Each structure stands twice: as structure tokens, then as C-alpha cells.
């Protein structure tokens with residue numbers, strides 16, 4: 001039986017989402033599915049990126065039309081004013097052809113996020129990503145409380161039942177913690193379990 005393939009599709013300016021994505025990919029593979037990591041295309045001019053000290057990642061850029069090749073996706077999205085970064089919106093705005101054909105109907109998707117501050121919008125970013133899925137007929141797979149770390153209030157821990165998350169600090173100085181990476185790995189593993197239940201090779 002062929003394994004289902006999950007694309008982990010990210011945008012990351014400074015690497016927090018990329019670090020979470022590595023744990024999500026690890027969890028997906030542990031869970032028994034193929035996992036491939038991609039990034040969406042950049043939309044900001046290089047001059048602006050230089051001023052932001054943006055980091056470049058050696059990850060293939062996913063063409064929106066190639067979403068059809070995957071059985072499911074997990075999007076990794078940093079917050080911008082409490083909603084997904086515009087690069088992710090631009091990616092979905094280029095999927096009109098797929099939408100017209102219903103090419104993504106019945107596929108599955110999850111989401112994980114990153115914010116500067118603890119209450120900077122992880123859940124609102126996940127929530128405001130949902131209309132893209134709904135309009136395409138894609139089925140949202142939440143993390144739920146499948147990671148017990150989500151109950152840990154002994155320190156700042158990013159993530160929510162919507163999906164994994166990290167808190168980066170305003171200057172980006174905080175890196176994803178062991179607990180946040182554990183949640184991300186659990187998201188990958190439990191997402192794989194859901195996909196394996198419904199996948200028909």
C-alpha cells in the first residue's frame with residue numbers, strides 16, 4: 001500500500017516557523033506518512049527583506065498548482081497583525097484555477113503559527129486561515145488537546161488546540177522551546193494518524 005504524502009508548506013522570515021516545521025515533519029514521518037517541506041514564494045522586494053534582516057531558507061518553493069499532488073497539507077504561518085502573513089495569502093490567491101476545478105476538494109489540512117508575543121494572535125491567525133480551506137472544500141484537522149503539553153502553565157508555551165505555535169519575542173530572540181517542539185511533533189504524528197485512517201491508495 002502506498003503511503004499518503006503530506007506537504008508542510010511554510011513562510012518564515014526569521015526561522016521560527018522553519019524550526020517548528022522540522023518537528024512537524026519529524027512527527028509526520030514517525031506517524032507513517034511521506035512528508036515534504038516547501039515554502040511559499042516571497043512577495044517582498046529584496047531591499048525590504050535586507051532591512052528586515054530576513055533569513056533565506058534552502059527549501060523548494062511550492063507552485064500553487066502542485067498542491068494537487070499531495071493528499072494533505074500543514075501550513076506554517078507567522079502572524080502579521082493577528083492574521084496570516086501576506087505571502088501565504090498571495091499563495092492562495094493564485095489557486096483560483098484549482099478552486100474552479102474543485103481540485104482540492106476532500107483533501108485535509110492543518111496549521112501551526114508563530115507570534116512575537118504570547119497573546120499576539122496564534123489562534124486568530126489559525127482561524128483567519130480557515131476560509132481558504134473552506135472555499136476549496138478542504139477538511140481542517142485541528143490538533144485538539146492531543147498534546148498534554150498544552151495544559152502546561154508553568155512557563156510560556158506557544159500552541160493551542162488549533163495547532164502548534166511558538167512565541168518569538170519582538171526581536172526574534174526567543175527560539176522554539178523543547179515543549180513547543182514537542183507539541184509540533186505531536187501535531188505531525190497525530191495528523192498522520194488521521195490521514196492514514198481516511199487514505200485510500
Ligand SMILES: Cc1cc2nc3c(=O)[nH]c(=O)nc-3n(C[C@H](O)[C@H](O)[C@H](O)COP(=O)(O)O)c2cc1C
Pocket residue numbers: 011012013014015016017018078079080081082083113114115116117118119120121168172
Ligand atoms: C509586519 C509584522 C506584523 C506582525 N504582527 C504581529 C502580531 O500581530 N502579533 C505578534 O505577536 N507578532 C507579530 N509579528 C511578529 C511575527 O509574527 C514574528 O516575528 C514571527 O512569527 C516569527 O516567525 P519567523 O521567524 O518564522 O518569521 C509581526 C511581524 C511583522 C513583521
